[in-house]
Amino acid sequence: MPSPSRPTGERRPRAMVIDHAWRGLGPGLESLSGPGGAPLTRTVKLIVLPLIVRPTLRPELAADFLGPVQAACLDGLIRESGTRLAVTAQWFTLLKKARRALGVVAGNPQDLYFQRCFELATEHGAPPAGADADAIARNVVEDVADTTGGRTVEALKDYLADLVQGTRIDGELATAWDSRTTATAADAVAVVALAGEALEACGTPDRARNAPQYASLVEAGHGSLFGRALWAHAGGVWGRDDVPAHLGLTVRQVPPRPEVGRGASTATLPAPLDRTLYERLFVVLQSSARREELPTVPELVARETGRSCAPLGLRDESLRVAVVLGGRLAVGLDPLGTGGGVPERTAAHRAVNSRWRHEASVLRARRMTVSPSPDPDGGVLDALAQDLRTPWAAYMRRLWVRLHGRDVRDAPLGDLAEAWSLLDGVARSVMMDHRARVRSALRTLSTAPARAAGTRSA
Known part of the structure; x- marks a missing residue:
């Protein structure tokens, strides 16, 4: 595969340029990479694009296909961030350890912590030795748990499992559907x-x-x-x-x-218009990197009732x-x-x-x-x-x-x-x-x- 720094006159998929540059960074990125060594989808979505490439500031890098000059620029940005990315991976491993120690189970750790780990890498560099790093990681995990404001799949399940709430919502769905x-x-x-x-x-x-x-x-x-x-x-x-x-x-x-619903699995989700209220919001909560920007669970449910x-x-x-x-x-x-x-x-x-x-x-x-x-x-x-x-x-x-x-x-x-x-x-x-x-x-x-x-x- 030719290096992006050597213009070929052909446009190349941006994803391919990112993959090539990532693999050239060497070891230390395992927690941010898949089994084959490519960056995880969430790594690209949450770290590489918004925090390194920053397409809003570099609109020439926002396209799905890049010319030789743009590909070389993107390749350089990722390679220049190699050390910071390796430190980000260290912080992510530490935050997952703190998460287990605190008994936190809500949310996907990659969604919740990837961007915070990049911020820690920028602010602190490599995790300090000893208890200081553990204390920082613990504080971040607790802070993230607070900012989600109960916007979790578990909170949604509890809300809809309540008999009074479930009966009321089912009645609202029936009324809206009949109208x-x-x-x-x-x-x-x-x-x-x-x-x-x-x-x-x-x-x-x-x-x-x-x-x-x-x-x-x-x-x-x-x-x-x-x-x-x-x-x-x-x-x-x-x-x-x-x-x-x-x-x-x-x-x-x-x-x-639409029905209210009580459970969901990403592997067995029905067709979009056949999904229950729970399945619709399950996808939203599972895929949201910044849940604090979402409405609260009761408001999410109220809006989705009408939307469905x-x-x-x-x-x-x-x-x-x-x-x-x-x-x-x-x-x-x-x-x-x-x-x-x-x-x-x-x-x-x-x-x-x-x-x-x-x-x-x-x-x-x-x-x-x-x-x-x-x-x-x-x-x-x-x-x-x-x-x-x-x-x-x-x-x-x-x-x-x-x-x-x-x-x-x-x-x-x-x-x-x-x-x-x-x-x-x-x-x-x-x-x-x-x-x-x-x-x-x-x-x-x-x-x-x-x-x-x-x-x-x-």
């Missing part, structure tokens, strides 16, 4: 057509920034209109018969009435419109180049599909789909190829989760350029996730013969 109004399939088709016009304006950031279509969709309440049509079991709204109108946001024909019964499960109209735009984009995604999808693709489709079709994992999947011979890998890669035949499912689920997080934090989308940045970012995220799963499958398949040979020789 809904619906719209027709014709209404939804009209909204989708307008969404296509907006996506055509996403050919360049400048065009998207000055395009009026997004504001018009929001002002006219078209996101709400589309959501109400889904409640009426509208069909055929996307211009193709092989995808459901809700695009996998529910496994039902229409979204069910609103069109598309969202309250802000700009975010509902983003769901429609995302859906219009998703049904035209065609990584394999089979020619399926909506008849008229927009500039947004052409940009995303072109990027996907150059992926090595996609090229292999394409060969598999046209090969008359059985999958030689026992179906492992065929299953991953199947994901590319229905890319709209993974795309829409990831998009909804991001929009829901913005809704909880009262963070609407200001214009089409901001909406397109989010929509395109979700497409890149799905693509990168698929690439990682293909690589993992290939590694597993390549080691299987070696393990088998070792077993025979033994």
